[in-house]
Amino acid sequence: MTPREVIERWVALFNTADAAGLADLYHPDAVNHQVTQDPIKGRDAIHAMFEREFALAKMTCIVEAIHEAGEVAALEWRDPIGLRGCGFFTVRDSRIAFQRGYWDKLSFLKLHGLPVE
Template sequence: MNDAKDMVLHWIELFNRGDADGLAELYHDDAINHQVANLPIQGKHAIRELFAYEFSTAEMTCLPVNLFQDDEWVILEWKDPMGLLGCGFFHITEGKIKLQRGYWDKLSFLRMHGMPLPTR
């Protein structure tokens, strides 16, 4: 891949196919994926497990709305077919994702997918 934006476009393709193994290969061994509605996940193996679990519990699709690149950073504004909106930040170094941070409404996601709501 030539640049960070291409990496995120490839990430979207793999995400939409539900390919946890392919996604994990895009991350550094010690990468961090922090979906701010959840605790941060560290390490390629743990990130792969996270994706595998999420793909097994809900059907998810990432439809890009805007994609911006500033050197090693890519910002992805996205929506899904059910109306959920979100934004992700990817820090890409040496051709791999070093840090991913995502912002989305977890309560709306759980409701849309008929999943149990947190009880605190």
Template sequence: MRPKELIEKRVDIFNEGDAAKIAELYHWDAINHQVANKAIEGRNAIKEMFSMEFSTADMTCIPENIFEDGE
């Protein structure tokens, strides 16, 4: 899968509000840095973060541009 396709897949999953599917895109030891929060470490913690966020707000990701090296 090309990087651009991966980002498009993540956007689709985010818009479905599926924390488990988003978490599967991360390595087990991943660290997720959110702008307003402390770093979230590990796939399970990332899944919990998205589960909490999806349960408290109706969020939609609308990318304006996705560039891939070479474009």
């Protein structure tokens, strides 16, 4: 799969809260770094992170744009309640090797009625 196809699959799995399916898109030693938190290393840890996050709030990713350059894809997204962000994915051998996400955690917590840390 191309990086764009991997990201399109990632969005589809994210929108069904499929933590196991999402984790399978990552290399075993992948890193997921959402800049609002410490990096998560390894497919198992990434799977656990998605399970925790999906239990916390209902999330939907609406694609604004996907840009692809070589092995890197950038995802610009929004959600139905007003949050916006972007993610950068390095894809090797049809699996995500590295992901970095940028979004406003304070807005996320407030929009979902969650306690502000």
